[in-house]
Amino acid sequence: MAPPKPNQPKPGASGGSTLKRLKDNLKKAGVIGVKTSKKIAKSTTPARKSSLAQRADEVLKSIRSKNPFEQKVNRTKHDVLGRKLKGSRGQPGLTRQKGLETRKDALLKDIASRHKVGSFVDRRIGENNPNLSAEEKMMLRWTKEKQKSASRKKSHFSIDDDDTHGGSLGGLTHLGQSIDELANFDDFGPSDDEYEGALSKEFVNQALFGGGDANKHKTKADIMKELIAKAKFHKAERQRIKEENEEMRVELDEELDAIRGLLLDKKINPPPSSSAAAAAAAGNDDDAFDQIVRELKFDKRAKPTDRTKTEEEIAAEEKERLERLERQRLRRMNGDSDDDSDDERGGGFRQRRLKRKKEEERAAAAGARDGSDSDGSLGSDDEGGDDEMPLTYRDGVLINKSVFVKSRNRPAASDSEEEEGESEDEGDEEDQEDGSDAEGDDSDEDDDGSDLASDDEEVGQEHEFSASEDEDDQPKSGKLHLTEEERTAMMAQAQAELPYTFLAPASQAEFDLFVRGRSASDIKTLMERFRALYHPSLGEGNKDRQGKVLSFLLCHLFSQDGSAATAHSTFDTLYPVVVDMIKAHTLPAAQWASDTLSALMSAPGGTFRPAQLLMFKLLLRVFSASDFHHAVITPLLVVLAHYLATHPPRSVADATVGLFVVALCLDVQEQSKRWLPEAFNYTTALVAAYSTAPVDANLFPTTTAESLPTASANLGAAPSRLPLDGVTGGKAKRAAAHASLLLTALRTLARFDTLYHAALPSVPELYAPVLDTLRALPEAKMHADLLTQCDAVASSMQEHADRAAKTRSVLQLQKHRPVAIAAKEPEYEAHYSLDRRDNPDHIDKEAEKLKAQYKKEKKGAIRELRRDAEFLAAARVQEQKRKDREYEAKMKRVMGRLGDEVGELNKAERASKRLKKF
Structure with a gap:
């Protein structure tokens, strides 16, 4: 078996190490390794270098995707087949390269163009002037263009010889007429006359579009002369027609008197003689036209009325009137x-x-x-x-x-002259x-x-x-002379008159001193004049002055110590003024009421005075009583309820005040229908004081009427109206007052029944003790009116109690079978970990998630900013290096050129020296 070659991997090997495989790939791609040809290297140009660099980048990208060094693998502790985890394999180099490219495309361009601003500057005439309209701007531009054209070389052809303002062919025309002639736009628009001045169709075809006389060729100068002649002719024709129309108009104006009779459908004849006029008056009848005129001449024509004055103007006029009347009063004094x-x-x-x-x-x-x-x-x-x-x-x-x-030249009267003089008391x-x-x-x-x-x-x-x-x-x-007695009487009468103008009181003491000894009608007049003098629209601070005076007036009314009749008269007179001032200045009135009620609660006194009760009623009328909580009504209800709970009736006068307070409470609850136990117990206890049966103290825990002296009560007397300050007179009158008191209490119970029988389901329990008390009254001693009222109240309350007992639903135990508690399996979490925080609160969990997201985004933003800063720093360094290289190359070129020049200079010097030797 032959051994393997040195460059080939061993059999069974994986192809060598990773670094070796990377080098082999780079060699195959031609990026590294020995260059095979030197001609290519010598013949490289800048364009050739850029193409080679681009090709090298492409090769590197293809190799980088397969380079294991460019990949990052996150190992897991346990491998699970078929599971793909996000982020288990990444390419940080590729990600970094994408980030650099993105920053080059976005951030680097923004940095390069941050000091470069390009915008369009509109320098057209009149464009930056907002006060000019579009037509005015166009006219200004057209005028400027005309001026420029006039300053240049003028044309040889001018329609108007006397036109020195650019009336050449370059001017604008309309229907053959220059716009300069239409400056007033009187004859602007198409008309028959202007159409007559237009060039004919034959002339246009012959002169402007070829053609013309076949025998004679017209030059451009001839054509322009004909145009100018026609234009002048039509202009003169229009001027002639205009003058004729003007002359006709003047003649018609002069003959207007002659044709006026035609307008009246009647011919104007010379004045007839006296005999002819008498005959015509006796025998001739009027025609239809004169008859209609006679019928219409008596109709009253419509007259224009003066415009409605504003509130400020009315207030100013009223103040001037008062000041004038005050000057007259001082003059009389x-x-x-x-x-x-x-x-x-x-x-x-x-x-x-x-x-x-x-x-x-x-x-x-x-x-x-x-x-x-x-x-x-x-x-x-x-x-x-x-x-x-x-x-x-x-x-x-x-x-x-x-x-x-009308030759009577009446002088135009001013406003002050047209105003009528005021009498001493502004009366009849x-x-x-x-x-x-x-x-x-x-x-x-x-x-x-x-x-x-x-x-x-x-x-x-x-x-x-x-x-x-x-x-x-x-x-x-001379002037009107008065006797000494008349003068003295006039001065006394002027002294007694109310002042028309006065300074606004600054304190409660000044106000009390100002109104001391004056009647209610005088105080009302003074308040009306005060509101006119210190109207809020007439000066700064008048609104605050009116608010202060309103508080002083309310305090003055609240602290009156007079009788009930006097208090009633005073309140009835001042009620309109007080209500108007409270509506205009609600906040000061509410503040005064709150302070007054707080003082009553902190230091409760005896029985309410008539003036205080009437003030409570006035507050209930002015302020809203249906609100669930009100800054004035709610404290007032607390004060009234506290009074009923802590002030049992010890006399007829006390019981009368108590029933008046109960009536005020019912007025408050007319709409809201909230239950007031103090008022109901007070009324029931007062009725029970006249019954023959013993009174159970547990039925009325807050109010008792045991101290009311009813032993001498005369219930058989006829009831009458009870005054708030008590009954004056002997024992008989005081004894008869009990009948009136009992009748008022029964009517109050009737109001309770009417108000609450449909609103409360507990009516049977509330009415049970009251019905027992009504049955125990001494009917044999009572007046017929008392018996009637007692029977009506008892029957009505019994009927409503029975109806409520039948219709209301009683509380019962549940009739259905009890539902078993749902059996739920315990919550089991498969991947529970003690290291992981688990908050059962959903809101807190969402908050923690939001915090974590915020922290993550913040870290990412900081990381991106840091990378942007690094990229910009590297870009600055590269830019500085590029500038340095360019500067170095430039300096090398300059130094080389200088060296060549020095060499040439030395060469010339050497040549000259050689010539000198020969």
């Missing part, structure tokens, strides 16, 4: 009458205006009486001011215009003045649309008016 300020208030003009209105009313009445004899008047369509001059005809004759011109005199002014304004409006009187009457009225004006314009001889 100082002894000066209102007549002294006629010039300031426009008193002289006011008198003239009133007299003028009376004259106009008389003139209107005279014109209405004379309307049956006249043919009517045609007024202007406008609403007509002082310059209005309607066209009026009588018997077909135009009456003299000067008669109908102010209303009367306003009414007279309104009537005067209406008369002015009616005068504009009324019939016009005859010539003589109108002229006579004008003379009378001018005479009256002359009389009014004469200066007054």
Whole structure:
């Protein structure tokens, strides 16, 4: 057997080691090994080198995929047949190469172009000006183009000889007309005249598209001359037509008076004689047109009304009015009458205006009486001011215009002059003045649309008016003099008046001092003036001032110590003002109520005063009582319930206050229908105090009425209204008050039954002790009204209790067979490990998973950033090396060139030396 060759592997061997197999593959591919030919190496060029490098890369890639050194194998402890694990075999070299290529394509290009910015800069005329429209921009650009063309060499052919602004052939035209002539765009658009100026079809075919006269050839100059001549001809023709139209319009304007009769369907004749006019008035009837005018002339024309003023404008006007009235009041306090300020208030003009209105009313009445004899008047369509001059005809004759011109130049009155003067108490005199002014304004409006009187009457009225004006314009001889007694009375009356303007109180003490001794109506007037003076729109801080004054007003009302009648009157008078202010300033009112209720809970006192009870009722009316929790109503309910639980009735007055509190509680629960045991126990205990049966103390654990003196109660007396501050009078009246108290308690029980019988399923248990108490009342001693009310309440409560007992479902034990507890197998985990954390909480598990994902992403981001930095650093190094190589090659070329020059110089020097020797 022959031995194996040295280069061949031994029989049974695997082909040698891995490194040896790699070398063999590289040799076969021609990447390494001895080169067979030297000619190829000598003839290599840069292009040849790049192709060889590209081919070498391709070979290396094909070999690398099979190179075991480029692969990474993750060994497992136990091999399982048929199982493929992700990541068990990897190629880190290939992955690294892909990452480098990706960074070259993306990151390297971004770094190379980071300082290079390319954008389009629009420098068109007017493009950066937002105030110009598209048409204006186009016009500016066109103008600039015309200017440029005018600055260049001008054309030899110009349509207009006198045109010095670029009217050459390069200008824009429309239908044969230059746009320069259409600057005003008066005759813009197609018309018959403009179509007449266009070039004919024959001319265009002959001059512009070949053809022409066969015998004579026209040059370009001849053609342009003909075009210019035609254009000038049509332009002159249009100008002539325009002038003719203008002359015709002027003639029509001058002949308007002649054709005005045609517009009125009536020919204008010269004024007839007096006899002819009398005959026509006696024998001729009016035609249909004049009849219609006569019917319509009495219809009142619609007049434009002033626009609705805003709230700010109304507030400003009201403030100015109050300030003016305050100045007048101060002037009267100082002894000066209102007549002294006629010039300031426009008193002289006011008198003239009133007299003028009376004259106009008389003139209107005279014109209405004379309307049956006249043919009517045609007024202007406008609403007509002082310059209005309607066209009026009588018997077909135009009456003299000067008669109908309103020559009365009434001065325009300012707002302050038009406003009426206020009386001392802003009462009836102010209303009367306003009414007279309104009537005067209406008369002015009616005068504009009324019939016009005859010539003589109108002229006579004008003379009378001018005479009256002359009389009014004469200066007054003196002021109105008052006696000493009248002056003193006027000063006292002005002193007693309420101030129209005043400073806003800054504290509760100042407010109490300000309203001390004033009635409720005066306080209401002061609050209304205060709201007008310090309107939020008139100045900064007015809203806070109104909120503070509202708190002062509520505290003043809450702390009143008067009788119930006085409190009722005060609250009834101030209720509208207080409600409006609370709606406008809810937060200060709620804050005051919360502080007041907190003080009542922390330091409870005796019985509530009438003013406090009315304030509680006002708060319930203003704020929402249906909310589950309210910042004002909820604390108020707590205060009322605490009062009912801790203040048993010891007298008729205490019981009256308690029933009023119970009524407030029922008002609160009208919508929510939440059960209040304190109110129900208080009412039931009060009824039980009049029963003959012994009262069980366990039935009413929070309220007892044992201290109420009912031994002397006269239940047979007729019930009457109970005042909140108690009954005054003798023993008989106090004894008779018990009947009224019991009747009120029974009516309260009826309200409980109406409110809760359908809302609570426990009605039978709640009504049982109440029914026993009602049956134990002394019916023989009771009044008929009490008996009727007691029977009605007892029957209603018994009926509702029986119905609730029948309809409600009683709690029972379950009737079905008990369901067995489900038997579940224990949870068994096949791959349980103590090293693995297992959190049974799903939320915590999701949180931990999210944290792990975040940590993984963070590590991956850091790794990518680190690799990007390494790649950029390597790229910078390669770039710097490339620059160094280029610089070194450049320096070698320069030094070589310098060496050649030095060598040439030395050679020349040597040659010169040799020549010198010879």
